[in-house]
Amino acid sequence: MNTSADETRQSRQVDVPARKVWGRLRQPLLLACAVGCGMLLASNPFRPSSQNPDATARGYLKFKEILSYVDRDYVDTVNAEELSDYAIQRLLERLDPHSVYIPAREQQQAAAFLQSDYDGVGIEFNLFRDTVTVVSPLSGGPAEQAGVQPGDRIVAIDGQLVSGSHFTQDQIFSKLRGPRGSTARLLVLRRGQTRPVTFSMTRNRIPNASVDVAYLLDGQTGYIKISRFAAGTFDEFKEALGRLRREGMEQMVLDLRGNPGGYLDRATKITDEFVGGTRKIVYTDGKGDQYDSQTFSRVAGEFEEGPLVVLVDEGSASASEVVAGALQDHDRALLVGRRTFGKGLVQQPITLNDGSELRLTIARYHTPSGRCIQKSYSKGVDSYDKDLQERFRRGEAYxxxxxxxxxxxxxxxxxxxxVYGGGGIMPDVFVPRDSTSQNRYLARLQGLNLVREFALQLYQQHRDELKEITPEQFQRVFQVSDAQLQALAARAAQDGLKPDAASLRRCAPMLRTQLKAHVARSAYGKEAFYSVWREQDAELQQALKSLSDGSTKLALGEAVK
Incomplete structure (x- = not known):
């Protein structure tokens, strides 16, 4: 069992997004998530001491002297604070890819990733060609209660035009969010109506779920997808796990694909639900023993027995890798998918006097067997950032x-x-990426956002019919026709995408599934989306195969001689 000191240290560990690698992982949309950075939060244990105080003092004085000369004598006016921020960032790049400096003005945005909820109107939207289109109002939120519908186009927010105004997605978010109890007025253009409609609503607390979906794939197989390890993730997971158990779940698929990390203690508590007894989940190793720690399973978990498959890919990072590595090392789960990202550095957050923050690497994560999760960064930050591209170039994804x-x-x-260390967690069963995803025509359709936009049009065209059928009936009867694919291609041609009949034929099965899944999302919610998407989900299909043919028990039950 952990000592009380270890438990205190564990409660301070967290894993949050790193500035440098945000937007380089998941393709085309899922690879837009950030890689997490482990942290030890709460009190700052650093002291103004140094192993080489004279060298530190000389370096500080040299930097101060140069900055003073530049500020006073340089031919043009300069912003000394911006120069200082730039110099700090470049300095940290010489250390490792995940030691970062976050200016005070960016702190709130960096912290928002791990919030469990926020104050706002509750709208999932799509920003395309400077037009804000509602994908779905969140269930029970102010927007849904006011009557906002999928496909509505938001023209103005609180009297300010947002259509055709070159706002970023973050700027739209900031306008929709606001203090609880404040009033938001949306001017909305709805299909079939000639005049915009005004909706007035009171902002309220909006759940920001990190468990994307949890449902039974069949009578006995549960499926839980976790998008990140945020403040409320463990509570969401426990509720989902308990519900699925009551519904008859006997085996489970845990989906960590594209999960960039989050709070480490939430990840280890979830791991504890699967691991019995007192067994090591993760340990850290730093300079000396100041930041060394060990985390063990402690409680009687709710699913310590029963077949378990964990899905991972190149977008699974940090806290996700801690979970996957521990379950693999203890032979508790079969890992299916592709090698994970390989992020296993622990950062200490240090709040500076101006409200900015330094996140300094102070240790490395290791799995119970001793594997270091962190991949090499010996060739520099640029090479490190291109690692995933290199994997694809070498054919590792296939x-x-x-x-x-x-x-x-x-x-x-x-x-x-x-099992092997040295960077990331290699799954037990490798599943290559679908080569259809590399179809350039499909990639261009997605890059232009035409797939989601066309799916919204299909939903609007069939809205009345969809209200009359259940999600199960939709799954059976709704089909995307050849004529509708040709209509999508014609729309793409209007936007400058050259027609390519051969490429369209090759990606047609994937495209039909994507369109159908997005229609299901607008009509019935996230569970319906994933129920449709599973038809083209090779990793999930392999997981179900491994569960059904008994290979999960066989692989985990026999020692290798």
């Missing part, structure tokens, strides 16, 4: 035999299975 591990990074699980 061929397991293109991945090579050094023999000195060979480890064993509890039951003797061979």
């Amino acid at each position: 061929h397991a035999d293109s991945i090579h591990f050094a023999e000195n990074l060979r480890y064993r699980t509890d039951k003797g299975r061979v």
Whole structure:
């Protein structure tokens, strides 16, 4: 069991988005998430001491002297604070890819990623060609209660035009959000109506769920997808797990694909629900022993027995890798998918006098068997940032035999299975990416946002019919026709995308599923979206195959001799 000191340290560990790699992971949309950075929050243990105080003092005086000369004598007027911020950022890049400096003005945005809820109107929207289109009003939120519908186009917010005004997505978010109890007025243009409609609503607390969906895939197989480890993730997970157990779940698929991390203690508590006894979940190793820690399973979990598959991919990072690595090392779960990102550095947040923050790497994460999660960054930050591109170039996303591990990074699980360290977690069952996703025509359709926009049009055209059928009936009867695909292609041609009949044929199955899934999302919600999407989800299909043919029990139950 953990000592009380270890428990205190564990409660201060968190994993939050890093500035440098935000937007480089998930393709085309899922790879837009950030890679997490582990943290030890609460009191700042750093002291103004140094191992080399004379060198530190000389460096400080040199920087101060140069900045003073530039500010006083440089030929043009300069912003000394911006120069200082730039210099700090470049300095940290010489250390590692995840030690970062966050200016005070960006602090709120950086923290918002891990909020469990926020004050606002509750709208999921799509920003396309400077037009804000409602994808879905959140269930029970002020916008839904006021009558806002999917497909509505927001013309103005609180009297300020947002249509055709070149606002960013963050700026739209800031306008929709606001203090609880404040009034928001939306001017909305609805299909079939010639004049805009004004909706007035009172902002309220909006849940910001991190458990995207939890439902039974069949009578006994539960599916839970976690998008990040935020403040409320464990509570959401426990509620979902309990509900699925009551509904008859006997085996489970935990989806961590594209999950960039979050609060470490939420991740380890979720791991504890699957691991029995007192077993190590993760440990950290830093300079000396000041930041060394070990986290063990402690409670009687709700699903310590029963077949379990965990889905991972190149977008699974940090806290996600901690969960996957622990479950693999203890032979508790079969991992399916592709090698994870490889982010295992722990950062200490240090609040500076002006409200900015330094997040300094002080340790590395290791799995119970001793594997270091962090991949190498010895070739510099630029090379590190291009690692995923290099994986695709080498064919790693499509061929397991293109991945090579050094023999000195060979480890064993509890039951003797061979696993490897040195960067990321390699799954037990490799599933290549669907090559259709590399279809340039499909990528251009998605890049122009035409798939979601066309799906919204389909939903609006069939809204009355969809109200008369259940999600199960929709799954059986709704089909995207050849004529509708041709209409989408014609729309794309108007936007400058050259017609390509051969490419359209090749990506047609994927495109039909995407369109149908987005229609289902607008009509019935997230669960309906994932129910449709599973038809083209190769990793999930492999997970179900592994569960049904008994290979999960076989792989985890026999030691490797």
